[in-house]
Amino acid sequence: MPQGQWYPPEWPDRIRALAAGELTAVVPRRAATVMLLRDTAAGPAVHMLRRRASMAFAGGAYAYPGGGVDPRDDDRLVGWAGPPREVWAARLGVDAASAQAIVCAAVRETYEEAGVLLAGETASTVVSDLSGDDWEADRAALVDRDLSFADFLDRRGLVLRSDLLGAWARWITPEFEPKRYDTWFFAAALPDGQRTRNASTEADRTVWVRPEEAAGAYDKGELLMMPPTISTLRSLQPYATVADALAGAAAQELTPVLARARLEGGELVLSWPGHDEFTRRLPATGDGE
Numbered sequence: 001m002p003q004g005q006w007y008p009p010e011w012p013d014r015i016r017a018l019a020a021g022e023l024t025a026v027v028p029r030r031a032a033t034v035m036l037l038r039d040t041a042a043g044p045a046v047h048m049l050r051r052r053a054s055m056a057f058a059g060g061a062y063a064y065p066g067g068g069v070d071p072r073d074d075d076r077l078v079g080w081a082g083p084p085r086e087v088w089a090a091r092l093g094v095d096a097a098s099a100q101a102i103v104c105a106a107v108r109e110t111y112e113e114a115g116v117l118l119a120g121e122t123a124s125t126v127v128s129d130l131s132g133d134d135w136e137a138d139r140a141a142l143v144d145r146d147l148s149f150a151d152f153l154d155r156r157g158l159v160l161r162s163d164l165l166g167a168w169a170r171w172i173t174p175e176f177e178p179k180r181y182d183t184w185f186f187a188a189a190l191p192d193g194q195r196t197r198n199a200s201t202e203a204d205r206t207v208w209v210r211p212e213e214a215a216g217a218y219d220k221g222e223l224l225m226m227p228p229t230i231s232t233l234r235s236l237q238p239y240a241t242v243a244d245a246l247a248g249a250a251a252q253e254l255t256p257v258l259a260r261a262r263l264e265g266g267e268l269v270l271s272w273p274g275h276d277e278f279t280r281r282l283p284a285t286g287d288g289e
């Protein structure tokens with residue numbers, strides 16, 4: 001198994017419990033994450049954050065800005081530009097209301113954790129100046145869920161620019177995890193005039209890094225990542241520019257990737273279908289660990 005693969009010590013026991021029927025899988029929560037991209041002289045770079053080591057889940061691992069859906073985003077229409085919700089529903093494999101909520105989560109979480117907002121006053125513009133205490137107050141209210149994203153857009157006279165996003169992948173947290181997410185990954189270009197910053201309380205570092213450099217550091221054990229993160233990083237490597245990557249988003253496969261644990265001889269085999277590099281074999285009984 002690659003040295004940089006995040007693998008918590010409690011997983012073997014939880015996998016065995018699931019295989020023995022002693023563990024009931026919880027329903028995954030809808031979530032979204034965004035790979036923010038910008039061009040460099042050496043090719044596209046992606047914005048990543050490092051989760052604080054104190055975090056119970058994936059502490060110390062590198063990831064992208066993202067988080068769970070706010071149920072209020074299903075309740076009412078939000079200011080919207082770009083492909084209609086029905087088009088997004090077909091692409092994401094959900095109903096129109098869920099598509100809106102997932103896209104809202106992608107845009108809102110990027111603003112909450114990276115200070116970047118994929119929205120504008122019109123369908124062809126993007127906010128360029130996010131400085132000022134009033135913007136920070138709104139961002140904090142979004143984080144605390146004191147303000148819904150729909151109300152935030154209305155208050156600011158903004159529309160969500162769904163056309164700036166490209167759906168890239170979908171991964172579901174393994175069934176043996178106590179906290180599970182059904183996560184859609186998106187790609188987006190950093191808007192002109194905006195800058196990323198570490199606005200997340202869950203991260204202790206942010207970097208702009210070329211996908212091949214990050215993947216190489218993962219392979220050497222220098223960067224810790226979860227399977228969805230390194231997989232999407234590798235899938236970005238063939239693209240020479242951000243525009244090329246965004247154009248390629250439509251061809252990306254969105255079939256959900258869900259880890260499977262099976263008994264094979266005297267071993268439990270943990271695998272992610274279609275992603276053999278993450279396969280892990282464990283003693284079925286826990287002996288020898």
